[in-house]
Structures are given as structure tokens and as C-alpha cells.
Amino acid sequence: MKKQFDALRKRYTLCILVQDIPGVLSQVARLFSRKGYNIESIVSGATDRPHITRISIEIVADEMMIEQIAAQCRKLLPVLAVKVLDSEGSIHREIALIKVRTEDRDGREEIIQIANIFRAKIIDICKDSLTIAVFGTPVKNDALIDTLSDFSILEIAKSGTLAMERGPGTIYQELRDEE
Amino acid sequence: MKIRSTQAILECLLEQGVDTVFGYPGGTILNLYDELYRYRDRIRHILTSHEQGASHAADGYARATGKVGVCFATSGPGATNLTTGIATAHLDSSPVVFITCNVSENLLGKDAFQEVDITGIAMPITKATFLVRDPEEIVPVMRQAFVVASSGRPGPVLIDFLKNVTAPSQTVEYAPVPAILQGDRLPEIRALRRRLSAPQPDEGEITRLLEMIRQSERPFLLCGGGVVRGRASAEFLAFAEKLDAPVAITVMGGGGIAGDHRLSTGMIGMHGSHASNTACAECDLLIAVGCRFSDRIATDAATFAQQAKIAQIDIDQSEIDKNILTDLHIVGDAKAVLFALNARMGQMQHTEWKERILSLRPPEEAAQSGGTLAPAQIMDVINRIAPENTIFSTDVGQHQMWAIQSVHFRYPGQLLTSGGFGTMGFGLGAAIGAQAGFPDRRVLHLTGDGCFRMNCNELATVEHYRFPIVTVVFNNGCLGMVRQWQTLIYGKRFSETTLDRGPDFVKLAEAYGLRGYRAATAAEFEAAFRSALDCGSGAVIDAALNMDEMVRPMVAGGSPVTDFLLD
Numbered sequence: 001m002k003k004q005f006d007a008l009r010k011r012y013t014l015c016i017l018v019q020d021i022p023g024v025l026s027q028v029a030r031l032f033s034r035k036g037y038n039i040e041s042i043v044s045g046a047t048d049r050p051h052i053t054r055i056s057i058e059i060v061a062d063e064m065m066i067e068q069i070a071a072q073c074r075k076l077l078p079v080l081a082v083k084v085l086d087s088e089g090s091i092h093r094e095i096a097l098i099k100v101r102t103e104d105r106d107g108r109e110e111i112i113q114i115a116n117i118f119r120a121k122i123i124d125i126c127k128d129s130l131t132i133a134v135f136g137t138p139v140k141n142d143a144l145i146d147t148l149s150d151f152s153i154l155e156i157a158k159s160g161t162l163a164m165e166r167g168p169g170t171i172y173q174e175l176r177d178e179e
Numbered sequence: 180m181k182i183r184s185t186q187a188i189l190e191c192l193l194e195q196g197v198d199t200v201f202g203y204p205g206g207t208i209l210n211l212y213d214e215l216y217r218y219r220d221r222i223r224h225i226l227t228s229h230e231q232g233a234s235h236a237a238d239g240y241a242r243a244t245g246k247v248g249v250c251f252a253t254s255g256p257g258a259t260n261l262t263t264g265i266a267t268a269h270l271d272s273s274p275v276v277f278i279t280c281n282v283s284e285n286l287l288g289k290d291a292f293q294e295v296d297i298t299g300i301a302m303p304i305t306k307a308t309f310l311v312r313d314p315e316e317i318v319p320v321m322r323q324a325f326v327v328a329s330s331g332r333p334g335p336v337l338i339d340f341l342k343n344v345t346a347p348s349q350t351v352e353y354a355p356v357p358a359i360l361q362g363d364r365l366p367e368i369r370a371l372r373r374r375l376s377a378p379q380p381d382e383g384e385i386t387r388l389l390e391m392i393r394q395s396e397r398p399f400l401l402c403g404g405g406v407v408r409g410r411a412s413a414e415f416l417a418f419a420e421k422l423d424a425p426v427a428i429t430v431m432g433g434g435g436i437a438g439d440h441r442l443s444t445g446m447i448g449m450h451g452s453h454a455s456n457t458a459c460a461e462c463d464l465l466i467a468v469g470c471r472f473s474d475r476i477a478t479d480a481a482t483f484a485q486q487a488k489i490a491q492i493d494i495d496q497s498e499i500d501k502n503i504l505t506d507l508h509i510v511g512d513a514k515a516v517l518f519a520l521n522a523r524m525g526q527m528q529h530t531e532w533k534e535r536i537l538s539l540r541p542p543e544e545a546a547q548s549g550g551t552l553a554p555a556q557i558m559d560v561i562n563r564i565a566p567e568n569t570i571f572s573t574d575v576g577q578h579q580m581w582a583i584q585s586v587h588f589r590y591p592g593q594l595l596t597s598g599g600f601g602t603m604g605f606g607l608g609a610a611i612g613a614q615a616g617f618p619d620r621r622v623l624h625l626t627g628d629g630c631f632r633m634n635c636n637e638l639a640t641v642e643h644y645r646f647p648i649v650t651v652v653f654n655n656g657c658l659g660m661v662r663q664w665q666t667l668i669y670g671k672r673f674s675e676t677t678l679d680r681g682p683d684f685v686k687l688a689e690a691y692g693l694r695g696y697r698a699a700t701a702a703e704f705e706a707a708f709r710s711a712l713d714c715g716s717g718a719v720i721d722a723a724l725n726m727d728e729m730v731r732p733m734v735a736g737g738s739p740v741t742d743f744l745l746d
Contacts, residue, residue: 002506
């Protein structure tokens, strides 16, 4: 039987463990650019294992395309493990920093209330602005940003999405056999 | 023991059994060439006219010998001149280690003279790139590079050494490992090779394929480049004969099975034979070995082998289900998979199906004599006169297709051609590489006038090293394959494909100190070819062809393989 690929384009997160050597991020990123795909977000950071970096790349794609990129990614020398996560079987979180202009005291109060409802934190405040840090699912963070858009948003910085499989399974199970 | 860093680079080459290097020196690689001078009795360096020629020579050497090719170049333009050669090797899975040197650490990233980020440029066209900034990395990186290039699916690797790393004052710790090839005695190298090598074929998948074979009434076998690279022709032949089915080759599969074998139907795809393409459309089981179903094979992926179950045997997991969806796949080395299949497979018989397909092969008839020279006449002379073990290198276009359609390649490494990347100008460099690897074998370079004009500067290399390479120029005064498309698809608007210009290839050959011949009839060509083979030096035969010769049959890209645009 030929394999059936889901042709529907949806959001996937590709989690990749790599050796922390120069150039590895661009090596991974170019696999997307050569096919003309736009990376929705990319996060790179240390793990619990020495000299191993975890890269999480969020992308909207069909299943065949994401499987092909994952297969090509596995061929890269510094790549140690690759896991494709879709939104059902995994948890996703991102951080956003949102700087909002505050015209007067009432406006500031209202923004702080909204932030509290979203369990966001005020991490900087002065007479003319305040900065909110929110940690949550991309959907929640976007909802906060949407609500704050009634005020004057000066700047937004997002971390990109981190993803992890639900349950006890880990990406380390994908690690290649090493001697 | 402590040795100079450049010494370590060359010792690591010797460790791998490298005795021939192709290249071109320059400012940043001076230290390495200075060391090479001391090693000149152990490592032969072939100096080409241009770095591109060196890159194709190292590639041709690798393809012909099955060993890893090695190529040196300097920074900046020296390095970028390699890129076409690197991509050519990459697309055709040829193991080559490219070594460049870059500017010193203190100048890196400052747009210094002849500085370019070659590891960045080469990233998408190599299996791996290494930027070496610390002398202590030299030995491990050199050893890794050879393992990466030759393990699993072979391919090119690039190492870029900063100039300061190669400075004469730099010394590194080096412990010789003489028999590194014989046993991978270093644990880290052994681990790397194991990680990169193909897995053992899965017995369950083998069983399933054998079951599919038993159920099949009309099996069809495809010989791809993996059979050639994996040097699996003996196992492939045994499998084909047990399967008792028609066998087609891809361009890269040429030499995987003898072209005149009783089951052979010749090439498949855009310029595939009627027998191959019909078998593809009518078979109920297609078994492809070492083939990625490129767009030149599966001209229309949707209708390709539509009635068939498709089984793909490939060393590279990422080729599975990439271009064509398969019903079954076995990831593994062609030799190992075919061996496992053969061990458990009985003799099949498909007389009726086989006879139907094989009857579609055109009768082997002698080329017509007389008249103006035709491609078939050239191929006929070459087939009759060239020694059995001749190595053929080609460029890209009509002459390439004619050669692969008519020469009966018999074993891997006999055909050197740029199948994936389609690099015009590949042939002469590749021929030089093959001749360097096999000094006693006849090497023929088949080319067109367009391709030859691109890199004919390497005739200087042919002459200098006394390589008796015979170049046959299929000279139709135009870019024949492009003109063919313009004739058939672009309303005969011959936009910029007419090459009504010099040089005179006979005079050109003579200017390089080689023999030049001109031929306008079959008799003249035969006389020229015989003389060229015996002349003791390199030679160029300018064979005049009609501008409107076409490669037949032809299927347009995007059409089903049996939708012949030309019969």
C-alpha cells in the first residue's frame, strides 16, 4: 500500500537536537528556504545534555513536505535527533513582551487589570509606558495582544514557540545509536 | 609525535591511501603546497588549467576508481570556481573531499583579499562542510571527512582551513594510523561510520518484496546510480536473471548491467527506449534499485508506472516517497539488499511478458554507410573499435543521450556523466581524473561543440601529463538539445542556440600540442578514430554533424512516459 499523506496544510513543530557547533542553525534553516517555505518561528537553546542544542521550528506545511524536510534534516552531520510534533500530541508555549503606551492613570489601571486576567506580569513601568511579559500558548498570547490593541502598543517581541510531546515520551528516544 | 599542521593534512591523505590530488594553488593555500613539494614523491598533484577542471577531475577519478577523490584550491575565486564541480558531485553522489584554505583568523569576515565564506556557499551542495580554525582539529576533521564522503550514500565534503592554521610554525600532535581503511581502528571514526552507513536490510521487508515478486506477472526492474556507486552489478545481474524480467537503466545506472544483456531494454525516461517506457507503463511490479525517480525518469509522477506496485531499494531514507510514492521500500546498500534477496529467491519465469517487452527493442542494424556523418555512424565506429574496457566520459546534451543509448557499458565506473546536475563542461575534467586513476585504460571523452567550448582549456592538462585521451566533438554548430526543444516546442525560434563561430577545433588541438582531426563522413571518422587511438598523445576529432539531428525517442517533460513527442 502506498503511504497516504495528509494534504491539509497545518501547523507543525519540528524539534531538532544538534551538536552546538557554528553554522548548524543556518544548515537546518536552509532546508526550509530551499523549498520556499516561511518559518513561522524558530527557537534555539541549550538542553539538559552538554553540547546539545535544541532547535524548535514552527511551520505551516502539509505532511509530505514536513516528513521530507525531517528526513533531509536527519542527514545533516550535526543533527542528532528530529521529531515532528503536530498540535494534537504536544504542548506549546511561547513568551511575549508587549510594551504599551500609557496616556493617564486610568489607562494604566485598565492595562494592569487585563494583564492580571491573562496572568501576565508587568516587568517594567514608567510614567509613559509599561511592559508586560506573558507566558502561554500562542493562542492565549495572541488574545492578550488583541485585547491590548485598544491601547497604543509600542513594541512586541515574541520568543517563538517551544514544543514538547505530551506524556513520558522524549525526543531522546530518537537519538541515533552512538558507540 | 609533533608534526607541522600541513604535514598532518598530507599524512591524513596518505592514511586514506590517497596518492593523487587534483588542484590549483594560490595565496592562502601556499603553505599546503609548500608541504606538498616535500611530499611530491608520495602524492602526485595534477595541476589543471582551472579549478573547475580540477573539481571535475577529482569527481571523475572517484567515479571511475570507486575511491575518494581529492581536490585542492585556494580561497575566494579559487574556492567559488569549485562550486559547479561540488554540486555536480553532490547530485550524482560522488565521494570527493575538497580542501580549500581561507584567509587568516585576524582577517576573517573583513572582506579581505580573496576572502569568501566558502563553507557557507558549499553547505547546500555537500554532505558536510568543516571550517578549521584550530590546528588540533586538523587530524580529526580530515579523518571524519573521508568517512562522511564515503559512508552511506557517498558525496562531496568541503574542508576550509584558515591560513594561520597551516602556518609552518603550527605543530599538531599526530599518531599515525596506517591501516585506517582496513578496520577503522579509532573508536570515534568507527562510530561515525556506523552512524552514517546504511542499515542492514530489514528481513521483514525482504520477505514482503519476495511475496510481491511471487504475485507479480509483469515485473520490471530499474537499475539506478545506486547499483553503480554501490558496485553492486554482480548482485544486480543475479537478481535480474532470477527475476527474469526486462531491465532498464537510468542515466546514472549506465554500467550497472551490461547494455547488451538479453534482458536489457536500455534507458528509461525522457529519452528512454520504447521497450523501457512501455514496460514502465504496463508492468504490475516496478522494482527500482538506487534510483530517486527524478523528473527525467518519472516525466509525469502522477501516471508513472500507474498499474504497478512500486518497490524502492535505496540507501538514503530521504529518497523514499520523495518523488514517487512507493508500496514498499527497503533502505539499505544495494549490494546488501540484493544479496539478501538473491539468497531467498528462486528462479522466476515471465516468458510471455518478457518477450512482449523485449520485442519492442529496435533490431540491432549496422549504421548506414555513406552520406554525411550521422551520430549513429560515430557511435557504430566507437562501439566496433574502442577497446572493451574503455572508460567513457561525456558532457551534457544530445551526444550524451546518443552515447548512453548506444554504448553497451558493461560495469560500474565505465560511464562518467553528469546525470543529476547536467553540467556542460564536465567531461574533459572527468576524463583527466579517470586517466589519472587508470593510466593503462583507454579513456574517451565524448562532447558537443557547445560543451567543449566551455572547458577545453583542460587540453593543456591532457598534453602536459601525456594523457592519451581522445575527445570526440559531436559538432553540429549549435546547442543541439536546446535547439531540439526549440524545434519541437518553441516554433523553431532558434534563440541564441546557433554556434556559428570559432574556434577551429583541429587548430585548437594543435595549439595545445595535441593531434587534431576533422571528419565529415563515416569513413573519415573511422580513419580519424583509428589514427587518434594510435597517435600516442591526446587527440581531438571534430566530427561534423547536421544541425537538425535529434535525439529519439523523446517524451516532453510533464508527459506520461509513453506519450512520445518523437518516435
